[in-house]
Amino acid sequence: MLTMAEAVREAMSIAFDERPEVFLLGEDVGIYGGAFGVSGDMYHRYGAERVLDTPIAELGIVGAAVGAALSGMRPIVEIQFSDFTAQAMDQIANQAAKIHFMLGGALHVPMVLRTPQGSGTGAAAQHSQNLEPWFASVPGLKVVVPSNPADAKGLLLAAIDDPNPVIFLEHKLLYKIPGRDPVPEGATRIPLGVSKVVREGKDLTIVATGIMVNKSWEVCEKLAAEGISITLIDPRTISPLDMNPVFESVEKTGRLMVVQEGPAQAGFINEVIAQLAGSSSFGSLIAPIKRLAGMNIPIPYAPQLEKAAVPQVDDIEAAAREIVKNWR
Amino acid sequence: MSFKYPVVMPKMSMTMETGELINFHVAVGDQVKSGDVLFEVMTDKIDMEVEAPADGVIEALVANPGDVVEIGKPVLIMLTETEVMAFDFGTDNEPVAAVEVVAAPAPVAAPIVPTAPIILNESVKAVPKARVEAANRGIDLRTVRATGPDRTITMEDVNGAQLDPAIAKRQAANKALIAKGIEMTRSIAQASFTRSVNANFDHATFIAAWAKVLRNRPDLAAHQHVGVALIIESKYGSALPVFRDPDQLNIADLAALVASTTDAAKNGKVPVAMLSGATTTVFDLTTYSMSSATPLLFPNQVTSVTIGYESATTKIVSLTIDLNFCDFYDGALLLDALVASL
Numbered sequence: 001m002l003t004m005a006e007a008v009r010e011a012m013s014i015a016f017d018e019r020p021e022v023f024l025l026g027e028d029v030g031i032y033g034g035a036f037g038v039s040g041d042m043y044h045r046y047g048a049e050r051v052l053d054t055p056i057a058e059l060g061i062v063g064a065a066v067g068a069a070l071s072g073m074r075p076i077v078e079i080q081f082s083d084f085t086a087q088a089m090d091q092i093a094n095q096a097a098k099i100h101f102m103l104g105g106a107l108h109v110p111m112v113l114r115t116p117q118g119s120g121t122g123a124a125a126q127h128s129q130n131l132e133p134w135f136a137s138v139p140g141l142k143v144v145v146p147s148n149p150a151d152a153k154g155l156l157l158a159a160i161d162d163p164n165p166v167i168f169l170e171h172k173l174l175y176k177i178p179g180r181d182p183v184p185e186g187a188t189r190i191p192l193g194v195s196k197v198v199r200e201g202k203d204l205t206i207v208a209t210g211i212m213v214n215k216s217w218e219v220c221e222k223l224a225a226e227g228i229s230i231t232l233i234d235p236r237t238i239s240p241l242d243m244n245p246v247f248e249s250v251e252k253t254g255r256l257m258v259v260q261e262g263p264a265q266a267g268f269i270n271e272v273i274a275q276l277a278g279s280s281s282f283g284s285l286i287a288p289i290k291r292l293a294g295m296n297i298p299i300p301y302a303p304q305l306e307k308a309a310v311p312q313v314d315d316i317e318a319a320a321r322e323i324v325k326n327w328r
Numbered sequence: 329m330s331f332k333y334p335v336v337m338p339k340m341s342m343t344m345e346t347g348e349l350i351n352f353h354v355a356v357g358d359q360v361k362s363g364d365v366l367f368e369v370m371t372d373k374i375d376m377e378v379e380a381p382a383d384g385v386i387e388a389l390v391a392n393p394g395d396v397v398e399i400g401k402p403v404l405i406m407l408t409e410t411e412v413m414a415f416d417f418g419t420d421n422e423p424v425a426a427v428e429v430v431a432a433p434a435p436v437a438a439p440i441v442p443t444a445p446i447i448l449n450e451s452v453k454a455v456p457k458a459r460v461e462a463a464n465r466g467i468d469l470r471t472v473r474a475t476g477p478d479r480t481i482t483m484e485d486v487n488g489a490q491l492d493p494a495i496a497k498r499q500a501a502n503k504a505l506i507a508k509g510i511e512m513t514r515s516i517a518q519a520s521f522t523r524s525v526n527a528n529f530d531h532a533t534f535i536a537a538w539a540k541v542l543r544n545r546p547d548l549a550a551h552q553h554v555g556v557a558l559i560i561e562s563k564y565g566s567a568l569p570v571f572r573d574p575d576q577l578n579i580a581d582l583a584a585l586v587a588s589t590t591d592a593a594k595n596g597k598v599p600v601a602m603l604s605g606a607t608t609t610v611f612d613l614t615t616y617s618m619s620s621a622t623p624l625l626f627p628n629q630v631t632s633v634t635i636g637y638e639s640a641t642t643k644i645v646s647l648t649i650d651l652n653f654c655d656f657y658d659g660a661l662l663l664d665a666l667v668a669s670l
Contacts, residue, residue, distance in 0.1 A: 254457055254483070285456040286483045326477050327455065328484045 001178035005038045007149035008114070008170065011156035012039070012076060014187045016046055019074060022160060025052035025061060026078030035080045036116055036175050058087035062113065066096050069111040074160060081127045082117035082169060085134075096165040097140030108163040112156070118171040118211060118261055119310055125298035128306070130262035132209065135167040136239040136271070142166045142192055143239040147213035148179035151236055154190030162192065171211040171261075180217070195242040197249070201229030203324050205249040207272050208259040209238060212292075212311065216259055219317045228324050238268050246272060247281040254286035255323050261310050264293035287327030290319050331409075331600045332387065334402035335366055340374055346396045347371045349403055358386045360406070367403055384408030454481035461486045518625055519656060520648045521663045524638055527670045531558060531590070532574070532583035535610060537669040538633060539575035541662060542608060548630045548653055557606035557626075558586070560593040561615070567593035568609065569602040608632060619644050630654065631662070645670075 002010065015022045028035055030043040030053035043051040054061045058079055065075035079085050085092060096109050119128035135143045144159055144166060146152035152170065159166035198213065199220055208216040213234045220230045231249045235241055250256050256276060260269040273289050276282060292311040300306050337347045350368040354360055360380040369376050384406040391403045452469045454462070458481050462469050469481055472489045476482035529537075539554040546552075554575065557568040569589045574582050592598060609632040613621055619636040626632070630653040636644035645667060649659040 283456050283460045286458070287455060328482055 002149045002153075002183040003176050003178050004146070004149045004152050004170065005036060005040075005175040007153040007179075007183045008038050008156055009040050009042065010183070011153040011160075013042065013045070015074075015076075015157060015160045016042070016050060018187065019160075021072060022074045022076065023050040023052065023068075024076045024078065025054055025065060027054055027056055027061070027080050029053060029078050034078060036172060038114075038116075038170075038175065039078070058084050059091060062088035062091035062096070065111050065113075066091055066099070066109060069096075069109045069165075070099065070107055074110045075112075076160065077111065077113045079113065079115040081123075082115040082131050083126050083129050085113070085115060085131065089134075092135075092141070092165070092167070093138045097138050100164050101140060109165050110160075110163050111165045112159045112162075112168055113165065114156075114168040114170060116172045116175070117169045118173060119294075119299045119306055120173045120211075122301070122303055122306065124301040128299035130210075130260070130294065130310075132169060132238055132260070132262055132268040133266055135169070136241075136268050140164070141239065142237065143169065144192065144237050145169045145171075145210045146236065147171075147174070147208075147210055147234050148181070150179050150181050150183045151190060151196070151234075153183050154188055155192065155236060157187060158189040158192050161189065166192070169210065173211055174214070177214075190236070192237045193240040193242050194237070195233055195235045195245045197245050198232040198234050199230070200249075201231045201253070203228050203230060203253055204255045204257060204320055205231045205233065205246065205253045206257045206259060206316075206320070207233045207235065207246055207269065209235060209268065210261060212259040212261055212316075215311065215313045216316055218313050219320055222317060223320060223324075228320070230320065235272075238271075241271060241275075243272070243275050243279075246276060247279055250276060250281045251284045254284050255290075255327060256285065256287075257290040257292065257316075257319060257323060259292045259311055259316055260294070262294050263296045264291060265296045267293050269293060287323050290323050292316060292319055331407070333382070333384070333406045333408050333600060334390070335378065335381065335404050335406055336402050337369065337391075337397040337399045338376075338378060339399040340369070340371055340376055344371050344373070344399060346398050349391050349393055349395050349397055350375070351393045352389060352404070353377075354386045354404070356386050356389060360384060360386060369403075378403070380406065382406070382408045452481065453479060454486075455483065458483055458486040462489075517651045518648055519651055519659060520646055521659050522620065522644055522646045523663055523667050525643050525645050525667050525670055526641060527643070528641075529670050530583065530586075531610075531612065532579060532586045534635065534670065535571055535574045535586065536577070536579060536582055537575075538608065538610065538666055539571075539573065540669065541665045542631070543575060544665075545658075545662070548658075553605065553607070555605040555607045557609045558590075559609065559611040560590055562594040562596065564596040567596075567598050568606065569593055569598045570604065570606045571602070572605055610635070613637065614643065620646050625650050633666070 012024060024039060024042065029039045030048060030051045033040045039051060062077055065077045068075045092113065096111055099107055099109050118130050132145060135141050142162060144155050146155050156168060159168055198217065206216045216232050220232055223230060231253060233245050233249060258269040258272050260267050262268065269291065273291065292315060294310040297309060299309055347369040350370050352367045353365045362380050362382050364380045365377040366380050367378050369378055386404060387407045388405040390405060391397050397403055453474065454469050467486060467489050472481050472485050474481045475485055535556045535558060539556055542548065542554050553573050555570045555572050556574055557570045560567045589602065606629060608629055609626055612635045614635055614637040617637045619638055621634060625648060630650045632648045634646045636646060638644050647659060647663040
């Protein structure tokens with residue numbers, strides 16, 4: 001069973017083998033093997049020309065990747081912590097996302113920006129953010145948030161194929177964890193923009209992103225033993241967002257709970273609620289929509305507070321139990 | 329004493345079923361005078377300003393600009409001190425003291441319970457699906473006990489709510505017809521029955537008799553009471569004062585009430601308390617020496633009766649029923665019982 005880090009490395013390796021124009025650049029991705037060990041031995045297997053160690057200069061790294069992509073290459077950028085994309089935001093949001101559109105489709109920017117995100121590592125506020133809504137709110141960027149190794153591999157291969165920029169947000173805590181399902185052999189792609197129904201139930205629909213899919217899964221298992229059956233939906237691609245499975249599920253269960261790690265205010269998951277509220281499926285609701293999200297605070301350094309700042313399994317369990325019990 | 333008076337979407341043409349509220353000319357708390365423009369309405373045929381029917385204060389705006397409102401449904405609520413209100417002024421420009429305060433009809437022995445203040449903008453908390461379910465099943469959410477958090481009506485509450493028997497029957501009838509492949513339309517949903525009657529009766533006697541017949545068929549009404557609306561024509565238009573539970577009044581008192589109300593209506597005035605609560609309608613055509621007319625069933629009424637002229641000694645009683653609620657056999661029984669009691 002591959003971990004997520006291994007699955008990402010395998011996808012990159014397949015892409016390297018398939019296309020000579022694919023290369024990886026970032027801080028410490030080469031000799032060191034990546035800050036979280038994702039690129040691993042790729043430097044030794046593919047050489048310094050395809051696995052490029054860069055200076056600590058995020059704006060320059062992404063700018064170089066945008067230029068390379070415009071010149072016919074397919075760069076994969078790794079930014080050590082997603083928090084550091086702030087340094088590169090002009091290249092990401094103003095250049096990469098818009099060039100294809102501002103030039104009337106004449107040029108493409110086939111670039112993938114991979115970056116680890118999230119809290120739980122004791123790395124404090126500047127290294128622990130979940131910035132999904134930053135990217136999801138920029139038209140021209142596709143945004144992928146894998147929750148398991150199998151999806152990470154198939155989605156990353158599809159992201160590398162994509163002719164325009166894709167932001168690929170990997171959760172640090174998932175890197176070392178094998179998935180529930182084995183990672184398929186071969187180079188099978190998982191199309192971007194297709195939500196996954198992880199499991200089906202009749203009492204509640206949970207939509208969760210990234211690591212929250214895993215936490216929600218635990219809750220589904222636990223409550224199933226009590227006779228509460230839950231549909232769990234993982235959008236996988238948060239932009240573009242595929243809402244159809246959510247509509248269909250809510251029409252069956254009548255109850256919706258959304259879970260994300262990032263702060264509640266202006267969070268990505270609010271988009272799910274907004275689209276549901278504006279759809280005809282709204283009339284199927286038999287309970288108010290429940291939102292579980294991070295607190296509107298910078299992630300604290302103290303481990304107990306860090307944990308308390310984002311939804312945990314117990315929180316999800318209590319909320320799921322309450323919504324099903326109170327709204328019949 | 330002040331009254332809540334709903335100003336409703338007016339019916340401005342024969343085919344009009346809804347109107348779009350364009351805008352309000354007043355805000356909550358505004359003092360208005362009779363004739364002041366309250367709001368503007370757009371239909372497929374005409375745009376029109378709707379005026380205040382009396383002096384008063386705007387208590388609540390029920391609809392929102394842009395809303396498509398069914399005719400008869402409230403657009404705003406006025407609070408008025410005017411105890412007696414004129415009904416339809418038509419286009420008659422003759423000065424009429426239409427909204428002046430006049431004495432209420434002489435009190436009668438049996439108490440006429442005034443209609444409770446009409447509170448139409450009362451909000452009810454309910455989960456979305458409960459609203460859908462209630463609308464489909466004809467349940468008034470205001471009558472449903474809320475057991476959910478923050479006194480919100482849940483699906484369980486709606487599922488446990490008592491279904492209006494008349495609506496249950498309507499649904500069953502609809503289902504039966506749909507099962508037979510017959511499409512329900514208004515045009516085939518009603519039927520009329522006619523009988524000649526050799527009897528002399530006044531309006532009070534007739535209203536009381538008809539109310540008594542209907543009282544034995546509570547399944548045909550969506551209400552706990554029997555409210556007989558008597559159509560009274562005058563130069564101001566049609567007035568429909570409603571006599572609530574007339575069969576439970578002393579007949580002499582009822583006769584006095586009918587007489588005073590008829591007089592008032594002919595002068596363009598009907599007490600506010602008598603403007604609502606109709607469950608059936610009576611139309612006396614003998615005034616015009618007509619034998620029959622095509623009676624229309626009012627929304628939410630299952631029956632209407634006309635009294636027609638045949639000869640000096642013979643009248644024709646016609647009953648129209650809504651086939652969604654009752655079948656031909658029901659209709660025959662009702663008319664039979666009415667004629668027998670005259």
